[in-house]
Amino acid sequence: MQRQSDRPPIKVGILGATGTVGQRFITLLSVHPWFTIHALGASSRSAGKPYAQAVNWKQIAYMPSAVKDMVVQECVPEPFAECAIVFSGLDADVAGDIEAAFRSADLAVFSNAKNFRRDPHVPLVVPLVNPSHLSILRQQQALHSPPLEKGFIVTNANxxxxxxxxxxxxxxxxxxxxxxxxxxxxxxxxxxxxxxxxxxxxxxxxxxxxxGEEEKLEWETRKILGGISDIDSSEGGRVLQEFDMHAxxxxxxxxxxxxxxxxxxxxxxxxxxxxxxxxxxxxxxxxxxxxxxxxxxxxxxxxxxxxxxxxxxxxxxxxxxxxxxxxxxxxxxxxxxxxxxxxxxxxxxxxxxVSIGAATSSIINAEVAVLKGIVAS
Amino acid sequence: MQRQSDRPPIKVGILGATGTVGQRFITLLSVHPWFTIHALGASSRSAGKPYAQAVNWKQIAYMPSAVKDMVVQECVPEPFAECAIVFSGLDADVAGDIEAAFRSADLAVFSNAKNFRRDPHVPLVVPLVNPSHLSILRQQQALHSPPLEKGFIVTNANxxxxxxxxxxxxxxxxxxxxxxxxxxxxxxxxxxxxxxxxxxxxxxxxxxxxxGEEEKLEWETRKILGGISDIDSSEGGRVLQEFDMHAxxxxxxxxxxxxxxxxxxxxxxxxxxxxxxxxxxxxxxxxxxxxxxxxxxxxxxxxxxxxxxxxxxxxxxxxxxxxxxxxxxxxxxxxxxxxxxxxxxxxxxxxxxVSIGAATSSIINAEVAVLKGIVAS
Amino acid sequence: MQRQSDRPPIKVGILGATGTVGQRFITLLSVHPWFTIHALGASSRSAGKPYAQAVNWKQIAYMPSAVKDMVVQECVPEPFAECAIVFSGLDADVAGDIEAAFRSADLAVFSNAKNFRRDPHVPLVVPLVNPSHLSILRQQQALHSPPLEKGFIVTNANxxxxxxxxxxxxxxxxxxxxxxxxxxxxxxxxxxxxxxxxxxxxxxxxxxxxxGEEEKLEWETRKILGGISDIDSSEGGRVLQEFDMHAxxxxxxxxxxxxxxxxxxxxxxxxxxxxxxxxxxxxxxxxxxxxxxxxxxxxxxxxxxxxxxxxxxxxxxxxxxxxxxxxxxxxxxxxxxxxxxxxxxxxxxxxxxVSIGAATSSIINAEVAVLKGIVAS
Amino acid sequence: MQRQSDRPPIKVGILGATGTVGQRFITLLSVHPWFTIHALGASSRSAGKPYAQAVNWKQIAYMPSAVKDMVVQECVPEPFAECAIVFSGLDADVAGDIEAAFRSADLAVFSNAKNFRRDPHVPLVVPLVNPSHLSILRQQQALHSPPLEKGFIVTNANxxxxxxxxxxxxxxxxxxxxxxxxxxxxxxxxxxxxxxxxxxxxxxxxxxxxxGEEEKLEWETRKILGGISDIDSSEGGRVLQEFDMHAxxxxxxxxxxxxxxxxxxxxxxxxxxxxxxxxxxxxxxxxxxxxxxxxxxxxxxxxxxxxxxxxxxxxxxxxxxxxxxxxxxxxxxxxxxxxxxxxxxxxxxxxxxVSIGAATSSIINAEVAVLKGIVAS
CATH class of the missing domain: 3.30.360.10 (Dihydrodipicolinate Reductase; domain 2)
Known part of the structure; x- marks a missing residue:
């Protein structure tokens, strides 16, 4: 295997950067061997401020100096255009529209939010379990209107x-x-x-x-532990894939x-x-x-x-x-x-x-996607 | 129903009176409408001291003044001879021998300890569930050597x-x-x-x-929820009763x-x-x-x-x-x-x-026994 | 002393009834020997609903049945017109205007909020310490424009x-x-x-x-432990009183x-x-x-x-x-x-x-005021 | 300064190795750049057993593999004879005699126990404050009977x-x-x-x-923040030193x-x-x-x-x-x-x-002593 430290750094963005999961993303990504934080997005209340002024920092680790002066952006695709990967720690009440817009702008979104977990074209990936589900991404891109080249949404689990x-x-x-x-x-x-x-x-x-937790636990477990099946699409015999929910x-x-x-x-x-x-x-x-x-x-x-x-x-x-x-x-x-x-x-x-249960999972998912060549690096 | 407050007070003793369960017994019994605390027993380290000096009082309720000057006794039957009921909050490492000795001295023991819970002649009674199991006490008394008139052991559950x-x-x-x-x-x-x-x-x-908790929970549940069956004793055809363990x-x-x-x-x-x-x-x-x-x-x-x-x-x-x-x-x-x-x-x-789960259960068991005429009052 | 239980019940109202302090007022007043809850006030979000539907009840004591169906009122004086006493558990961000309006409507307000604690005409009374400070109330009424007969504000401390x-x-x-x-x-x-x-x-x-707590502790202590002094008013030689702040x-x-x-x-x-x-x-x-x-x-x-x-x-x-x-x-x-x-x-x-530190103090203050004849009963 | 990693490792022993402070010593010393754990001492109940069997390990860090099979020794000087430094995490009820015996055997003891903190010849050293107090050690050695060459006791504070x-x-x-x-x-x-x-x-x-904590805090603070003064000894005019207790x-x-x-x-x-x-x-x-x-x-x-x-x-x-x-x-x-x-x-x-407040202080004290040449390294 190629030594990863020889790669040029991969630019990543973080949505919901001032929230709990966002702060965790920053803590982890600030010392990541491959990724470099390029853009931070948060609500319009925070946008335009230096990160250190926008955030109520609640991590035990001190705030990485690299982000203190980064100006927080609105959660719109433009400022994230150079990011090969966008991590989302957005709250569920806004994650749906924003993540969809980022995908439509052909950006690769790795989301910790629940909004797309039940979407039949979006993989729900626990990286130590089912990275194979990332194979559905081609279909997600193909079925998008218009079809996407690089954009997609990957979710990780509750x-x-x-x-x-x-x-x-x-x-x-x-x-x-x-x-x-x-x-x-x-x-x-x-x-x-x-x-x-x-x-x-x-x-x-x-x-x-x-x-809502018991329902999530019961439903997500089936999607993650289940496989992917081929189905005949009603639309002209094209073969589609679907998650079989451990069926x-x-x-x-x-x-x-x-x-x-x-x-x-x-x-x-x-x-x-x-x-x-x-x-x-x-x-x-x-x-x-x-x-x-x-x-x-x-x-x-x-x-x-x-x-x-x-x-x-x-x-x-x-x-x-x-x-x-x-x-x-x-x-x-x-x-x-x-x-x-x-x-x-x-x-x-x-x-x-807060680690494997949240931000760490999103990050390993992105690492797998890099290794599989699913995201441009 | 006869108004209970017209009864003369029933003298009760408490074994393990300085321990956690013993303190709870004292708190509850000091204001009980029927029972009056007559004797307190504890280890030889405490015996001979006024209760207030022997105990490290850990109840939120203040220590009842009635017990402060009571001299703590050794856990031997003599000082408890006048007690119609003896409550035991003893630790399991000593409860076995002491409770057996009290029973042999024809005293009625209501125990919170685990030692006799699995004894085939000792009822394990949760008073809001199976006071009917007290019917085994006649057999417990009859099979004792020598047979007992008033003495017995009743346990309550974990x-x-x-x-x-x-x-x-x-x-x-x-x-x-x-x-x-x-x-x-x-x-x-x-x-x-x-x-x-x-x-x-x-x-x-x-x-x-x-x-040991999971085993207790599994075993005790079966005894309590089970019934009592007649069995033919091998000893000369005498009909005996046994707990059927929900069989x-x-x-x-x-x-x-x-x-x-x-x-x-x-x-x-x-x-x-x-x-x-x-x-x-x-x-x-x-x-x-x-x-x-x-x-x-x-x-x-x-x-x-x-x-x-x-x-x-x-x-x-x-x-x-x-x-x-x-x-x-x-x-x-x-x-x-x-x-x-x-x-x-x-x-x-x-x-x-600490209430229905311990001392309160022992006390209601004793109340049931009084109402059924099982203990002399 | 007249036996208090012979009094006719005194009607009281509670402002901020759905909040933490308001719930405590309800718990205490529902079993009070003199006072009877007559009206409950809360924000317009709650107004018009039965109390049980408006509140997120967080007391360990169950909600008193007497208030469950009481319709919550807006915090305006009219629905409280018959209340001899109005207890306020309002948050500081709204308590100022509302309590002032109630006083102007000639209602007697006993407030747990901080807004009027530093007012030179409002007594800050810890009932086990300085009920004598209630004597300033005449001046508070006289200086009000127009002068008041029954209305005033009494605060209790942090x-x-x-x-x-x-x-x-x-x-x-x-x-x-x-x-x-x-x-x-x-x-x-x-x-x-x-x-x-x-x-x-x-x-x-x-x-x-x-x-803000250290400042409150330092300032309020001086007002409560201090006395009341006569001062010559600049306005025409009238003698006024002021809190001397332990001067x-x-x-x-x-x-x-x-x-x-x-x-x-x-x-x-x-x-x-x-x-x-x-x-x-x-x-x-x-x-x-x-x-x-x-x-x-x-x-x-x-x-x-x-x-x-x-x-x-x-x-x-x-x-x-x-x-x-x-x-x-x-x-x-x-x-x-x-x-x-x-x-x-x-x-x-x-x-x-939450007792002597909040609602209980307001209530004892009101009891003192009743005994002193300061509120009509 | 000589690069410390070039030193040969310095053998250290740990007394009270199975206790809370002892476990902390082990955790820290197992990765120390200078020191190597050579001997572990505990009570006779533990002596003779492999450390992993003797201890109820309560550190969050896993037990270092290097100590798992080390046989625990009695707390007597012989098995520690090769240790240039002996750290003591002993309980106060036994630390006095044992630490004295180790010193008499010419061993350098760095103790976390309170027993010798008030000894007029034993320095009480918080390493980030008063390592200068180590200068009293020569006197401690000289006044010992017989005089010591390498042995002494240094304590750190509560x-x-x-x-x-x-x-x-x-x-x-x-x-x-x-x-x-x-x-x-x-x-x-x-x-x-x-x-x-x-x-x-x-x-x-x-x-x-x-x-005892308030007394310790008041007394120890004076010894640590105070200086060392020369006094004329009554014994023949010899100049002695004493801690001046901030006098x-x-x-x-x-x-x-x-x-x-x-x-x-x-x-x-x-x-x-x-x-x-x-x-x-x-x-x-x-x-x-x-x-x-x-x-x-x-x-x-x-x-x-x-x-x-x-x-x-x-x-x-x-x-x-x-x-x-x-x-x-x-x-x-x-x-x-x-x-x-x-x-x-x-x-x-x-x-x-548990770090600077206990084991870490002892260890830095020993590091200072090494750098000052007070312990043989």
Whole structure:
């Protein structure tokens, strides 16, 4: 493989640059080996100001000096015209129109927003799981009116979805389809952004409800773990592709979502039933998870974790405060792999919801796209 | 019904009086309409001291003045001889021998400890669920060597077991047997006593493991929700009774237990499958839970909650900090009753683990025993 | 004294009824022995709706059934015309104009907002300290254009000010003027209302800054602990009164304010130097604090605490979680009374910021005004 | 200066290796550029076991592989005979005898324990403040019976003392003696070790008391900020040296200590009065703090922070969660530098109590000693 540090830097833009996810993009991209921040976009309230004046910086890492004086732009395509990649940390209430406009302007958008996740032509990619879904992008470009050369939208998943599909995919890769999935989440407050969860709602408390989260978890999991099928288009026999939503072996999922007073780190109690009889043993499951290598890491994505899934042997791990930060939060942690008296196997998953659960996933997706030649670099 | 306040006070003793559960017993019993605290027992380190000097008082309620000068006794039967009831808040490492000795001395023991919960002759009673199990006590007394007249041991359940069996029993009473149960708990730190959970283990953290808890939850649930069957004893054809562990319709249970940074209030995410087809609807489940009346309340136990199960309509309730304290923590809360895509129905349960989950249950058990004439009053 | 329960109920209104303080007013007033809730006012967004639909109820106590169906009014005087007392829990950004309009309509306003606290004709009354300042109300009415018969504005203090002026006043009452005061606060999140402090700002964190709080603490303390002086008005020799701001013995104050992750209960580390030499001993200070009786309690205000200041002997008390709730949060707690190596005496104060620190103070102020005949009842 | 990486590695031992501070020593020393871990000592319960089996590892950093199989030794000098430096993280109840025995065996001990801090011949060194106090070591060795060649004890300060003496020393270096100091601390739970503070004592709570802490803070500050004076020994006119405890310009100190629910990071509200009139302005104080360079850093200690004191301009900083981790917690943070209405200047200090407040200080002390030639390297 060509040494990546020899590449000329790839110019990238960030939409929603003053928000929580946008700040995370800046933190990560300011030290990225390939990408260089070229343009920052935010609401018209911020546009025209130097970034340092526009933002209420909430990252623990200090603000990178390179962006302090960058003038924030309106979220319109022109100032981003030179960007090979545009990362979007926009809020859902505006992401739809803006991201569509950027795509129409033939820009490559990697979005953390939920707006296009259910679009039949937009891949929903967890980079340690299904970068193969990027193959739908040609169709997305072809069906656009007018057809696009470079523009597209790639989405990454909800933070809690991302956490559990990584071990689930590793298990399906080794043991075949999962038939049933029960998952109960204990999600960190940072998953709700800033200001997000009022402290009076969560101190000395847990909240057994996150609006829309259970539906997202159930739906997104099927799209990500599913495949891509050819279909005969009604429009003149042209062969089209569609996401099959795990349809070949239907996947029953029940998700229950809770907010807990943890700053960072979503934890999930997962129980699965496999299609195969007999199912794998806990020992086999542990070994398969620990041995799993993501395509992103094998191909050389610099932000992909070396150890995709870290399996813990101690009975009381993983824990958010102890395990979230390893590998800069780019991998996931699994522990307590054991028999489930109702389904087959149960275990605990922990992932850093602001890293692999959000900005880091978008960035690895872009890295994969660069390596696959999908974006001009 | 006879007005209970006309009774002469019933003398009660408290074992483990300086511990967390013991302090709770004192707080509750010091204002009880029937019972009067007659003797306090603790370790030999405390024995001989006035209670106020022996204890590290950790209740929010101030120490009742009536106990401040009571001299703490060793945990031996003699000083408790006049007690019609002995409540035990002893730690498991000593509860076994001491409670057995008290029973042998013909004393009636209501224990919060786990030691005798699995004993085939000892009832495990959640007072809002299965006070009918107290009927086994005659056999417990008869089989003792020598047979006992007044002495026995009654146990109450683990705090998390108590929380969910109340709605589960209400559902079985209305809709017949439950076939499958998946439960994930978010348990408060007070469940581990004092000093209990080190703050460094739980601040900005959750711990996906509580030693022995999942086994207790699975086992105790079956004993409590099960019935009592007659068996032919091998010893000369005498008919004996045994707990059937829900054997007539086997109950599959999978429990996952987590510790969360909440002071008081265990929350559980519960999903159930009924034997009956079609299963009841969420609406029917909600109504049955809200309508459930416990035998303890109907019979007039003064510590039993008027509303056994409070069903919440708001999508984000119950929550520990908001809902634990109503009815002095003697009832349970249920919310988010909805379809489960894998089993039939899922919902959230919240209970005050130090009230109905511990001392309050022991006390209502004793109240039931008084009303049934099982203890001399 | 006339038995208060024989009074006909006094109609009261609540402005800002859907906010945090307004909800607290409703909770307290719905069970008040003298007052009956007659009208609720909120923003035009809420006006016209039944209260239960207009409010996002955030109290632990369930919503009183008496207010659920009350139709919320605009904050204009007409619907409150029959109210002998109007409590204001309005936000500062609207409280100024609305409260002034209510006063002009000859209504008696007891406000928790800060807008009029610095007005030279408006008393700033902590009811356990300086109800004598209500005497300025005649002047406030007389100077109004046109003069008022019944209308006026009374304010109560900031929640942290309220906490420490109670023991400070008790000390001045016994030992004469305080010369110097250093105070460092650890303030609960509920002091910021709802949604208030974002959880990401305070979980596993403390914030050494609360906007405007140190100035309020320094300024309000002087007004409350100071007296009322006669001055010759420049307008024709008429004798007027003014608050002397503790001017006769100037009081140096330095306040440092911190936000801490506590739901309810402001704690302060206080150090004082007295004018008198030698200063009182810690023992004398403890005794004076414990013995202090407020005029409000002595006169028979039903919401005034029986024990104004509870002095703790244990070295580690008071603590918010353990001590805030006693007497429904209407008193204050003091502990760790000891020598200060720099000033004279230092000690710790704890007060329930949402009870005596807010709504409870307004209500006791109104009770005092009723007993003094200042409001028609 | 000689490039330090060219040195042969210096063998070091760690006493109390399984405790909280010991684990921190291991984490830091396992990647130290000069030191190599040669021996680990713990109680006889752990001795003889491989470290990985003896320890309950509680660091977020994974256990360094280099120590996993090291056999834990008893805390006796023999197995440490080859160590040029012995770090002690022992608990105070055993540190006195063990550290004395190591010194008698001619070993150089750098201790985090409090036992010898008040010894008139033992320097109490905060490495960013008073490494000059190491000069007393010759006297400590000479007065030992028999006199020592290489053995000595150096202590570092209590974690809260360490936090504030750094800016205080910087101020004295620039503006001359401080006359009066008032300090109120908000201390993290990690300051109490593990298991340390029970979670039930600190969740939704603050505790206004830490046993012995205020005395330590007041006493240690004087020793560290004071100088060393010559005294005529009564024993034959020999000139001895003693710590003058800031005696030339007596320093009045009043400390109030609170425990808060923060994992790591002690925050202090500090107010000072200078001897010089007029005192420096807040601006001058800020500039002096920001400009301060420690001798340890100037001399090239690899663990010393580049920026000793980071002065924050934002009104609400520093905060524990946001600012504790910069420079690996080796520096301190100051903010809110402003006028004090009672003394001269007040400000907020934040320091990582487990880094510069504990193990990191011991290690920099040892680095200074190496650079000064006090320990053989």
């Amino acid at each position: 933070c809690s979805t991302t956490a559990h599909v990584i071990p689930l995919h590793a298990l399906e890769a080794e043991f075949g389809p999962i038939d049933t999935l029960m998952v109960t989440t204990l999600q960190a407050i940072s998953g709700a952004g800033y200001p997000g969860v009022p402290s009076l709602d969560i101190l000395d408390n847990v909240v057994p409800y996150i609006s 070949q072996t239907p996947l029953k999922i029940s998700a229950s979502c809770n907010r807990v007073p943890v700053t960072v780190g979503h934890m999930m109690n997962v129980s699965v039933k496999f299609s195969r009889r007999p199912p794998p043993s806990p020992q086999q499951v542990s070994e398969a998870l620990q041995a799993y290598r993501s395509e992103a890491q094998l191909q050389g994505c610099p932000s992909a974790p070396v150890q995709t899934i870290t399996v813990h042997d101690e009975p009381d791990r993983p824990q958010p405060r102890m395990d979230r930060a390893h590998q800069d939060g780019a991998g996931v942690n699994v522990g307590r792999v054991r028999q489930c008296p109702v389904l087959d196997i149960k275990f605990v998953v922990l992932a850093d919801n | 705090c998390s077991t108590t929380a969910h069996v109340i709605p589960l029993h209400a559902l079985e009473a209305e809709f017949g047997p439950i076939d499958t149960l998946m439960v994930t708990t978010l348990q408060a730190i007070s469940g581990a006593g004092y000093p209990g959970v080190p703050s460094l283990d739980i601040l900005d953290n959750v711990v996906p493991y509580i030693s 007539q319709t086997p109950l599959k249970i999978s429990a996952s237990c987590n510790r969360v940074p909440v002071t008081v209030g265990h929350m559980m995410n519960v999903s159930v499958k009924f034997s009956r087809r079609p299963p009841p609807s969420p609406q029917q489940v909600s109504e049955a839970l809200q309508a459930y009346r416990s035998e303890a309340q109907l019979q007039g136990c003064p510590s039993a909650p008027v509303q056994t199960i409070t069903v919440h309509d708001e999508p984000d309730r119950p929550q520990p900090r908001m809902d634990r304290a109503h009815q002095d923590g003697a009832g349970v809360n249920v919310g988010r009753v909805r379809q489960c895509p894998v089993l039939d129905i899922k919902f959230v349960v919240l209970a005050d683990n | 929640c942290s000010t309220t906490a420490h002026v109670i023991p400070l006043h008790a000390l001045e009452a016994e030992f004469g003027p305080i010369d110097t005061l250093m105070v460092t606060t650890l303030q609960a999140i509920s002091g910021a209302g709802y949604p208030g402090v974002p959880s990401l700002d305070i979980l596993d964190n403390v914030v050494p800054y609360i906007s 006769q013995t100037p009081l140096k104050i330095s306040a440092s304010c911190n936000r801490v992750p506590v739901t309810v209960g402001h704690m302060m580390n206080v150090s004082v130097k007295f004018s008198r030499r030698p200063p009182p001993s810690p023992q004398q200070v403890s005794e004076a604090l414990q013995a202090y009786r407020s005029e409000a309690q002595l006169q028979g205000c039903p919401s005034a605490p029986v024990q104004t200041i509870t002095v703790h002997d244990e070295p580690d008390r008071p603590q918010p979680r353990m001590d805030r709730a006693h007497q429904d949060g209407a008193g204050v707690n003091v502990g760790r009374v000891r020598q200060c190596p720099v000033l004279d005496i230092k000690f710790v104060v704890l007060a329930d910021n | 974690c809260s003392t360490t936090a504030h003496v750094i800016p205080l020393h910087a101020l004295e270096a620039e503006f001359g003696p401080i006359d009066t100091l008032m300090v109120t601390t908000l201390q993290a739970i990690s300051g109490a070790g593990y298991p340390g503070v029970p979670s039930l004592d600190i969740l939704d709570n603050v505790v206004p008391y830490i046993s 030339q310009t007596p320093l009045k100190i009043s400390a109030s200590c609170n425990r808060v629910p923060v994992t790591v990071g002690h925050m202090m509200n500090v107010s000072v009065k200078f001897s010089r009139r007029p005192p420096p302005s807040p601006q001058q104080v800020s500039e002096a703090l920001q400009a301060y360079r420690s001798e340890a850093q100037l001399q090239g200690c690899p663990s010393a922070p580049v920026q000793t004191i980071t002065v924050h301009d934002e009104p609400d900083r520093p905060q524990p969660r946001m600012d504790r981790a910069h420079q690996d917690g080796a520096g301190v943070n100051v903010g809110r530098v402003r006028q004090c209405p009672v003394l001269d200047i007040k400000f907020v200090v934040l320091a990582d109590n």
